[in-house]
Structure formats: structure tokens, C-alpha cells
Amino acid sequence: MMRFILPLVVFLVLAGFLYVGLGLHPHEVPSPLIDKPAPAFSLPQLDQPAKQFSPAEMKGKVWLFNVWASWCESCKDEHPVLLDLAERKLVPIYGLDYKDKPADAQAWLNTAGNPYKLVAQDTDGRVGINYGVYGVPETYIIDKQGIIRYKQIGPITMQNLRAIILPMVHKLEQQP
Amino acid sequence: MIPEIGHFALIVALMLALIQGVLPIYGAARGNAVLMGVARPVAVGHFVFVAMAFACLAYALLTNDFSVLYVAEHSNSQLPAHYRFAALWGGHEGSLLLWTFLLTVWTVAVTQFSRHLPQEMVARVIGVLGLISVGFLLFMLLTSDPFERLLPAAMNGRDLNPLLQDPGMVIHPPMLYMGYVGFSVAFAFALSALLGGHLDATWARWSRPWTTVAWVFLTLGIALGSGWAYYELGWGGWWFWDPVENASFMPWLAGTALIHSLAVTEKRGAFKSWTVLLAIGAFSLSLMGTFLVRSGVLTSVHAFATDPRRGIFILAFLVVVIGSSLTLFAWRAPKVGLGGKFELVSRESFLLCNNVLLSVAAASVFLGTLYPLFMDALGYGKLSVGPPYFNTVFVPLMVPMVLLMGLGPIARWKKANIPDMWVRVRWAFGASVVIALLLPFVLGKWTPLIALGLLLACWLISSVLLDLRKRMLREGGIKTQSRSYYGMQLAHFGVAIFIIGVTLVKGYETERDVRMAPGDTVAAGGYTFRFDGVRALSGPNYEGKQGRVVVMKNGQPVGQLFPQKRIYDASGMPMTEASIDAGLFRDLYVSLGDAIPNSGGAWAVRVYYKPFVNWIWAGCVLMAMGGVLALSDRRYRIHARKKQETHSTEHTATHEASAAGMTTGSKPA
Numbered sequence: 060m061m062r063f064i065l066p067l068v069v070f071l072v073l074a075g076f077l078y079v080g081l082g083l084h085p086h087e088v089p090s091p092l093i094d095k096p097a098p099a100f101s102l103p104q105l106d107q108p109a110k111q112f113s114p115a116e117m118k119g120k121v122w123l124f125n126v127w128a129s130w131c132e133s134c135k136d137e138h139p140v141l142l143d144l145a146e147r148k149l150v151p152i153y154g155l156d157y158k159d160k161p162a163d164a165q166a167w168l169n170t171a172g173n174p175y176k177l178v179a180q181d182t183d184g185r186v187g188i189n190y191g192v193y194g195v196p197e198t199y200i201i202d203k204q205g206i207i208r209y210k211q212i213g214p215i216t217m218q219n220l221r222a223i224i225l226p227m228v229h230k231l232e233q234q235p
Numbered sequence: 236m237i238p239e240i241g242h243f244a245l246i247v248a249l250m251l252a253l254i255q256g257v258l259p260i261y262g263a264a265r266g267n268a269v270l271m272g273v274a275r276p277v278a279v280g281h282f283v284f285v286a287m288a289f290a291c292l293a294y295a296l297l298t299n300d301f302s303v304l305y306v307a308e309h310s311n312s313q314l315p316a317h318y319r320f321a322a323l324w325g326g327h328e329g330s331l332l333l334w335t336f337l338l339t340v341w342t343v344a345v346t347q348f349s350r351h352l353p354q355e356m357v358a359r360v361i362g363v364l365g366l367i368s369v370g371f372l373l374f375m376l377l378t379s380d381p382f383e384r385l386l387p388a389a390m391n392g393r394d395l396n397p398l399l400q401d402p403g404m405v406i407h408p409p410m411l412y413m414g415y416v417g418f419s420v421a422f423a424f425a426l427s428a429l430l431g432g433h434l435d436a437t438w439a440r441w442s443r444p445w446t447t448v449a450w451v452f453l454t455l456g457i458a459l460g461s462g463w464a465y466y467e468l469g470w471g472g473w474w475f476w477d478p479v480e481n482a483s484f485m486p487w488l489a490g491t492a493l494i495h496s497l498a499v500t501e502k503r504g505a506f507k508s509w510t511v512l513l514a515i516g517a518f519s520l521s522l523m524g525t526f527l528v529r530s531g532v533l534t535s536v537h538a539f540a541t542d543p544r545r546g547i548f549i550l551a552f553l554v555v556v557i558g559s560s561l562t563l564f565a566w567r568a569p570k571v572g573l574g575g576k577f578e579l580v581s582r583e584s585f586l587l588c589n590n591v592l593l594s595v596a597a598a599s600v601f602l603g604t605l606y607p608l609f610m611d612a613l614g615y616g617k618l619s620v621g622p623p624y625f626n627t628v629f630v631p632l633m634v635p636m637v638l639l640m641g642l643g644p645i646a647r648w649k650k651a652n653i654p655d656m657w658v659r660v661r662w663a664f665g666a667s668v669v670i671a672l673l674l675p676f677v678l679g680k681w682t683p684l685i686a687l688g689l690l691l692a693c694w695l696i697s698s699v700l701l702d703l704r705k706r707m708l709r710e711g712g713i714k715t716q717s718r719s720y721y722g723m724q725l726a727h728f729g730v731a732i733f734i735i736g737v738t739l740v741k742g743y744e745t746e747r748d749v750r751m752a753p754g755d756t757v758a759a760g761g762y763t764f765r766f767d768g769v770r771a772l773s774g775p776n777y778e779g780k781q782g783r784v785v786v787m788k789n790g791q792p793v794g795q796l797f798p799q800k801r802i803y804d805a806s807g808m809p810m811t812e813a814s815i816d817a818g819l820f821r822d823l824y825v826s827l828g829d830a831i832p833n834s835g836g837a838w839a840v841r842v843y844y845k846p847f848v849n850w851i852w853a854g855c856v857l858m859a860m861g862g863v864l865a866l867s868d869r870r871y872r873i874h875a876r877k878k879q880e881t882h883s884t885e886h887t888a889t890h891e892a893s894a895a896g897m898t899t900g901s902k903p904a
Binding site for chain 1: 393508512515516519526546547550553554557558561562564565568569605608609611612806807832
């Protein structure tokens with residue numbers, strides 16, 4: 060008798076696991092860079108290629124580092140959120156234009172609006188590789204010591220801006 | 236307007252599916268012929284309305300109606316028309332519609348080809364299929380409406396995922412789904428038998444052809460998917476043990492076990508409850524595959540948009556369908572008596588081993604696929620299980636499996652004699668060992684795995700040929716054997732061809748990933764490849780670069796290859812189109828990686844020499860052809876003819892029965 064109930068029992072245990080599994084987020088691979096210093100670089104700025112930008116200049120500030128490109132469709136979904144955030148001046152946003160043509164990127168910012176304090180031009184994508192970028196857009200929260208505290212994979216939405224990013228920025232700003 | 240008609244057709248279809256799911260089953264329990272008689276016409280109506288919805292979505296795609304969200308997300312006005320049609324199953328909502336549509340196609344097929352079966356059986360089968368359809372229609376209408384509007388309409392669509400813009404991809408999902416959905420028929424027969432309490436050999440006889448058809452489609456569907464991955468992903472691999480691939484492979488393993496176990500149940504009356512469990516299992520794994528793919532609980536290269544609400548719905552549906560059928564099994568199966576007895580050495584035990592090995596294989600694929608989920612759920616962190624696990628587990632299971640495949644067909648039912656069998660196969664086995672030991676030296680490299688693969692393939696081929704020869708010589712010609720016998724041998728032969736393909740491509744392939752400037756050459760597998768640079772390329776909805784590679788053997792050019800790198804306009808997604816010079820004994824495969832900046836036109840180029848790789852898919856096609864041959868067996872054609880003859884008598888019987896039902900119904904209270 061027992062052996063005929065066994066398949067049902069096995070299935071129910073499995074269903075329990077699947078239920079728990081639904082609440083998990085397998086795509087959220089924790090970045091190995093979390094709580095590590097942001098990799099250093101020096102890149103030309105998008106609008107003034109003669110000038111360089113390096114994250115070392117940002118010591119003492121909490122900032123968002125947003126990886127984007129003019130060819131990236133999801134970045135266009137994210138763009139209004141960034142514009143809104145920039146307007147509210149809650150946290151400075153710096154961009155990394157990843158594997159992109161400067162002219163295309165500049166044209167896009169001219170038409171859609173520019174939420175960035177400054178954009179670093181990563182034409183060959185080497186800096187992106189150091190930051191472990193595997194999909195665009197990605198956004199890093201970097202604290203006053205230059206340590207990466209959070210990495211958002213995929214576009215920032217109003218929800219996760221309110222729920223995760225802004226509270227974390229606020230908390231980091233309280234710290235020395 | 237048209238999308239609203241489609242949406243409305245889905246609602247009507249849901250109502251009809253409810254009627255189809257409830258009345259005939261209730262009628263069968265009550266012995267009410269009128270209620271049972273509802274099954275066929277309602278099933279046809281149900282099909283008509285789902286087909287209407289299907290046509291409406293196809294119309295919206297073909298006419299570029301970007302006010303429909305699904306069309307705006309999965310199509311584009313620049314997309315060629317055949318891909319616009321294929322976009323029908325390029326996304327989540329559309330593929331559910333395809334699933335449901337195919338389910339109704341199968342149901343109508345059951346109504347047409349089951350006229351010789353008892354009415355209760357047919358009523359229950361159609362009822363169960365109706366209930367499954369209720370689940371899918373509800374899922375669509377509640378969480379994934381394909382006809383949702385996008386207002387204001389988009390100017391243009393986001394385009395079909397470029398990975399799916401490929402002829403192979405146009406037919407891969409329908410084939411795969413025909414297989415998945417086809418197992419629902421075997422499942423419905425099994426449940427019908429459980430509900431009716433007649434778990435004898437007859438239900439096995441009726442569900443055998445249906446199971447074989449589903450298996451043929453699934454086999455071809457998986458082969459197409461694998462072939463697509465081979466030339467479309469640009470890595471030259473043909474199987475990645477990706478969760479989505481596994482989701483189709485598990486039902487295939489269970490279905491293969493089911494085909495063999497059904498044979499035993501039909502012929503010998505043995506394994507009765509086990510066969511029912513397998514029929515439930517094969518379909519459950521198909522549903523589970525849909526869940527895994529659609530709910531996003533697993534990471535996969537097949538990145539589908541996911542929504543937790545959908546996950547909850549499919550899980551609830553799984554629990555209802557699988558949970559209730561296993562409960563029914565636990566309740567009814569203990570009453571089933573034991574079947575015909577058999578000795579330890581007999582065809583039954585060989586088939587039992589086959590079933591055990593296939594089930595363990597399916598279970599280990601299942602475990603490997605879900606292991607990351609289990610670990611994550613238990614809080615042990617995130618990890619992934621890759622090909623090393625699957626290869627380590629799978630090969631040891633398949634070796635005894637293939638060895639027994641050579642013996643099974645020559646063993647007698649009930650009691651076989653080992654010394655007898657040994658006398659019959661010893662030359663085949665000896666010759667296989669010799670070939671397996673020596674052939675690798677001729678081919679250039681000897682490794683234990685190559686020898687093992689060749690041993691299995693030679694053993695299988697020689698035992699198939701030996702048995703064919705014996706039966707033809709001793710039992711009087713080619714005509715005496717049934718087509719299902721030839722079908723079986725052809726499918727087994729296909730397995731041997733498959734093994735040869737896998738063994739030789741794994742053993743002797745050459746893969747070169749090189750940086751090539753125009754004029755550079757690289758050697759692989761006795762050929763020299765010269766890269767002649769790239770030129771610009773422009774397609775209907777993409778731009779790109781096309782490289783030219785000249786292939787030379789002994790200094791003489793033997794062919795040219797044109798690998799492409801495309802950037803699709805709407806999505807900006809880069810795609811690699813490998814260029815393949817295919818042949819019976821080897822493929823020459825070239826794909827472009829990335830351009831190397833500031834190098835004067837140099838590219839990263841992948842050059843592969845793949846010996847016997849096409850034998851992998853040829854083996855699958857032979858297996859499927861074996862299935863088709865078995866289906867054309869005389870006994871199924873006899874049924875078809877009998878159906879014509881008994882049609883009139885059955886008709887009168889139904890008529891009388893319904894008349895009787897009417898009288899009971901209108902009896903004064």
C-alpha cells in the first residue's frame with residue numbers, strides 16, 4: 060500500500076521546494092566586487108575627450124555609477140528614472156558609456172536628456188570588464204571610501220529605487 | 236477588433252473546455268450515454284474556438300498591429316513574414332496559445348481515431364484532456380493574455396529575439412510542443428483506466444500508438460533544438476545540459492521508458508501499475524518542464540521574461556494535475572492484480588532493466604537540473620551544476636542500457652535461455668570488441684572512451700543485423716515480420732548511429748580559436764583555412780559583417796565559408812551566424828567572434844573540424860522514423876478499417892443508448 064502513496068509524497072515535497080524556489084532570485088548572482096574597492100581607471104570624458112575621469116576624484120562622496128550604452132534598449136526604459144533622480148539631486152550619477160560610439164552616445168543624450176554629472180567613455184569595454192559588467196544597464200553604489208556597496212543588474216525601476224537604492228544611499232551618507 | 240474576437244474566442248473555449256471536462260466524466264461515472272455523447276461535439280467546438288484565437292493572433296502579427304502588446308514586444312514591421320508568423324510562439328503568451336491549440340488538435344484527433352473504443356473510455360479521455368485545457372486557458376486569461384492592448388499603439392515593435400530568427404526555430408517549438416502535449420493523451424488514457432478501474436492490457440493497447448506519435452515529435456523536436464544550438468549559438472556545441480534542454484529531455488526519457496513498458500503491459504499484462512505511473516510521470520515532466528521554463532525558478536541561457544504571479548499559477552496547476560492523478564493512482568493502483576509471471580531471464584526482465592535505467596537517468600537529470608534550486612531553498616547558497624555532473628552520471632547508465640538493447644529483442648518472453656542467447660550473439664559481440672579495440676588506431680587516436688563508444692555502437696548494429704538476418708532466413712522472408720518489429724530495429728539502429736556521432740565528434744574534433752588578420756591561415760583536421768577579411772552586409776532587419784574563409788586541402792581550395800556577424804536593428808543584439816560546410820563524415824565550421832580593434836581588420840575566428848557530427852541528428856531522425864514505421868503497423872490499419880465497418884452499427888448503438896438516456900431523463904418524478 061505504502062509504495063503506491065510514495066510517488067505522491069515525493070511530488071508534494073518537490074512542490075514545496077518549487078514553492079520556496081519561486082521566492083528566490085537565481086539571476087541575482089552576488090557580485091564578488093561587493094564591499095571591495097571600486098576598480099581604478101582613467102577614461103576620457105564623453106563631452107570633453109581631452110579631459111580624463113577617474114573614480115579616485117569621487118573620494119568622500121556617495122555616488123551612483125551607471126553603465127549604459129546608446130545601443131541598449133533597457134537603458135531607454137531606465138532613462139526617465141535616472142532623469143527624475145538627477146532632477147531631485149539626491150545622489151550624483153556618473154555614467155560609463157560601455158562599448159559605444161561617442162557620437163551615438165552624445166546624440167542620444169542630446170535628444171533624451173542628460174541625467175549624468177559626467178560620462179566616462181569606455182569604447183573598448185575594458186573598464187566594464189574590470190567591473191564585471193555582463194549586461195547593460197548595471198548600476199553600482201559606491202561609498203565615500205570608494206567601496207562598491209551594491210550592484211544593480213538590469214534597469215533601475217521606481218520600485219527598487221525607492222526600496223533599495225535611495226535607503227542605501229541615505230545610510231551611506233550618514234557614515235564617515 | 237480582431238484581437239478582441241480572439242480574446243472572446245478564448246473565453247468561449249474556456250467555457251466549452253469546462254463542459255468537456257465535467258459532463259463526459261460525470262456521465263461515464265453514472266453510465267449516462269447522453270452526457271458521454273457530449274464529449275465529441277464539445278471537443279470539436281473547443282478546438283474551433285482555440286483555432287480562432289490562434290488565427291486572430293497570427294492575423295495581428297502578420298498585419299503588424301502594434302496596438303497589441305504581444306505583437307509590439309515580439310515582432311517588427313521589418314521582420315520577414317514567416318518570422319512574423321513564427322513570432323506567434325516566440326514569446327510567453329503566444330507559446331501558451333500554441334500549447335493549448337496543439338492540445339485541442341490532439342483532442343480532435345482522439346475523437347476521430349477512437350470510434351472503436353468503448354464509450355466510457357473515450358468520454359473519460361476527452362474529459363481529462365478538457366480539464367488540462369481548462370488549466371491552460373485559465374492561465375492565459377488570468378495572467379498571460381496574448382491579446383492585451385497597448386494604448387497608445389507602438390510605432391514599431393521590439394522585434395523577435397534574433398536568436399529565434401532562424402528556419403530551425405520556426406519549427407522547433409511546434410514539434411517539441413506536439414511531443415509534450417502528445418503525452419497528455421497517454422496520461423488521459425492512464426487516468427481514464429484508473430477512473431474506470433479497468434487497468435488491463437486494453438488501455439495499454441489503445442494508448443500505444445498515441446504515445447509513439449508523441450515520442451516521434453518530441454525526438455524530432457529535441458534534435459531540431461540541438462541542431463539549432465549547434466549552428467546558431469556559434470560555439471559548435473550540440474548539447475549544453477541547460478535547464479531548458481533538460482526540461483525537454485526528461486519527458487523524452489520517461490516517454491521512451493513508457494513506450495517499452497506499454498509493450499510489456501499490452502503483450503504480457505505485466506507492469507500494469509508501473510506503466511500507469513510512467514504515463515503520469517511522462518506528462519508530469521512535460522508540465523514540469525513548462526513550469527521550469529516559464530516561471531524563472533532556474534537560470535538558463537533561454538532568458539524568458541518572468542513574473543512571480545505566473546509561477547504561482549503554474550505551480551498550483553501542477554499540484555492540482557499531478558497531485559490529483561497521483562492520489563488517484565495511490566487509491567486505485569493497489570487493486571490492480573499482478574500481471575503475467577516471468578522468469579529472471581526473459582524479455583520482461585530486460586525491458587524492466589530498460590525501464591529502471593531510463594527512469595534513473597530521468598531522475599538524475601531531474602536532480603541535476605533542480606539541485607541549484609534545492610540548495611538555494613535550503614540556504615546553502617547559489618551554485619550551478621554543469622556538464623561534468625551530467626556526463627559522469629549519464630554515461631555509466633547508458634552503457635548497460637545499450638548492452639541490454641542488443642539482447643532484449645532476441646530474448647523470449649516469459650523465459651529466455653542465457654546459453655542459447657550467448658551462442659547467437661557471441662560472434663557479434665566478439666567482432667564488436669575487435670573493431671572497437673582496433674578502429675581507434677586507424678582513426679588516429681586511442682582512448683578508452685572512444686573504444687567504449689565504438690563497442691556499444693558496433694554491438695548494437697551487429698545484434699540488430701543478426702536478428703534481422705535470422706528472422707528473415709528462418710522464418711521465411713521479409714514479409715513475415717510486423718512493421719512494428721522493423722520500427723523497433725530501425726530505432727535501435729538510430730541509437731547506434733547517434734552513439735557513433737557522439738563518440739567520434741568528442742574523440743576527434745579539432746577546435747581552434749584564433750586571431751586572424753586577412754590572409755592568415757589556420758589548420759584543423761587536415762584542412763587549411765584562409766581568412767580573407769570581412770565585408771559589410773545588409774539584411775532586412777539587420778546590418779553586419781560577412782567574412783570569407785577559403786578552405787584548402789593539400790594546397791587545393793575545396794570550398795568557401797561565409798560566417799556572419801549581425802547586429803539586429805531593433806534590439807541592437809549582436810548575433811553570430813556560423814558558416815558550415817556539412818558533410819556525411821565531417822563538418823567544417825567557422826564562426827566570427829569579435830573584431831580586434833586597431834589591428835587592421837583582424838578578427839577572433841573560431842574554426843572547428845567536427846567529424847561525424849551529423850550522425851548525431853541522423854541517429855535521432857532514424858529513431859523517429861522507427862517510430863513512424865511502428866505506427867504504420869498492420870494492426871493499426873486494421874483498426875482504421877474496422878472503424879469504417881463498425882461505424883454504422885456503433886452509430887445505432889449510440890442512438891439507442893441516447894434514446895434510453897432520454898427516457899430516463901424524462902421519466903415523471
